[in-house]
Amino acid sequence: MRHVELKVSTASQGGHAVVSVYGEVDLYTAPRLQAELASLVRDGAGRVVVDLSGVEFCDSTGMNVLLSAMKRLREHGGTLELAAPRPAVRRILQVTGLDTVFSVHDALPALEGT
Amino acid sequence: MTEETAARPASVSDVRDVVTVRLPADSAYLSVLRTATAGLAARLDFNLDEIEDLRIAIDEACAMLLAQAVPGTDLTCEFELTDDAMSISVSVLTVDGLEPSRDTFAWTVLSSLAGDVDAEVGVDDRVTIVMNKRRGKTS
Numbered sequence: 001m002r003h004v005e006l007k008v009s010t011a012s013q014g015g016h017a018v019v020s021v022y023g024e025v026d027l028y029t030a031p032r033l034q035a036e037l038a039s040l041v042r043d044g045a046g047r048v049v050v051d052l053s054g055v056e057f058c059d060s061t062g063m064n065v066l067l068s069a070m071k072r073l074r075e076h077g078g079t080l081e082l083a084a085p086r087p088a089v090r091r092i093l094q095v096t097g098l099d100t101v102f103s104v105h106d107a108l109p110a111l112e113g114t
Numbered sequence: 115m116t117e118e119t120a121a122r123p124a125s126v127s128d129v130r131d132v133v134t135v136r137l138p139a140d141s142a143y144l145s146v147l148r149t150a151t152a153g154l155a156a157r158l159d160f161n162l163d164e165i166e167d168l169r170i171a172i173d174e175a176c177a178m179l180l181a182q183a184v185p186g187t188d189l190t191c192e193f194e195l196t197d198d199a200m201s202i203s204v205s206v207l208t209v210d211g212l213e214p215s216r217d218t219f220a221w222t223v224l225s226s227l228a229g230d231v232d233a234e235v236g237v238d239d240r241v242t243i244v245m246n247k248r249r250g251k252t253s
Contacts, residue, residue: 005145027177028141057148059173060219088166095226096219 005029007054008036013111016047022054025062033062037069037080046078051108053084063096070102083108133193139183139206147191148173151202154193158200160249168200168247171228174220175204175243182208182241199248202228211239 006029007022017040025033040048050066052058070080083105085093093099135150137143151172155165176189183189183206194201213233214221225231228245235241 024145026141026144026173027180028144057145057169057173059170059177060223061177063219088170091166092170092223095223 006032008033010036010040016049016111017045018049018051018108018111020051020054024057025055025065026057026059027061030061030065034065034069037065038072041069041072041076041078044076044078045073048073048078048080049083049105049109049111050080051083052089053086053108055086055089058089058092060092060096063092063098066102067098079103081105081109130197131193131195133195135191135193136188137191139180139185139187139189141177141180143189144173144176144180147176147189150191151193154195155200158195158198158249160200160247164247164250167227168202171224171245171247172202172204174224175202175228175231175245178214178218178220178224179204179206179208179241179243182206182210182212182214184209199246201244201246203242203244205236205240205242208239208241211235211241213241214243 005023006025009020011018011020019036019040021033023029066080066082073080081103084107085104093102093104133154135147137147148169152165152169155168160168179189187207189204189206192203213235224245229247231243231245233241233243
């Protein structure tokens with residue numbers, strides 16, 4: 001069971017951070033995403049965009065990770081936005097009502113200064 | 115799995131199968147159980163949206179139970195497949211014998227996606243979540 005089911009990487013550009021997530025976000029893998037977002041919060045990140053185009057599955061554990069990261073970023077004047085969710089992720093956003101809480105982009109937005 | 119459909123006899127409406135999956139009560143196995151659930155739902159000709167809903171629902175139910183499971187024990191998942199519905203019962207031995215809180219995103223998701231959902235506490239503090247998902251109209 002050592003198969004890696006989630007990969008998370010961050011690219012910083014023009015003061016913004018894009019977090020790319022690949023794989024399945026559940027109770028087992030969510031800590032990896034949480035750690036990445038927590039380090040961005042610690043570093044005082046401003047605008048964070050989470051690229052969900054590679055996410056095949058996300059449950060409420062994943063939603064809670066994204067939600068708490070957004071709250072902590074906002075405390076310091078930052079933002080967290082979601083980009084390019086697949087239908088499975090759109091479904092959970094809709095069912096939890098979080099589609100009206102998060103700013104959700106259909107595609108990864110072009111970053112300033114690029 | 116769809117190719118089996120053509121080969122099935124006319125008495126397909128008599129189908130009633132019970133499948134039991136037992137796994138360590140460890141979140142590392144959630145993805146395995148999601149895959150098994152999707153496979154069983156496909157056998158019943160659930161459509162893709164319904165299969166996705168069941169995948170999420172089983173995950174949420176198990177994640178809730180894993181939070182209170184006795185370490186080192188098993189999670190038991192019983193699927194009862196009938197003609198047009200799947201009844202799923204997931205249970206673990208828990209440390210506290212409490213029903214899962216219904217005031218969480220997890221329960222909201224589960225009850226929205228799984229049709230009828232209920233939870234009960236049995237002997238030895240075994241907590242069970244039962245859900246019953248009916249198949250919608252298929253072409």
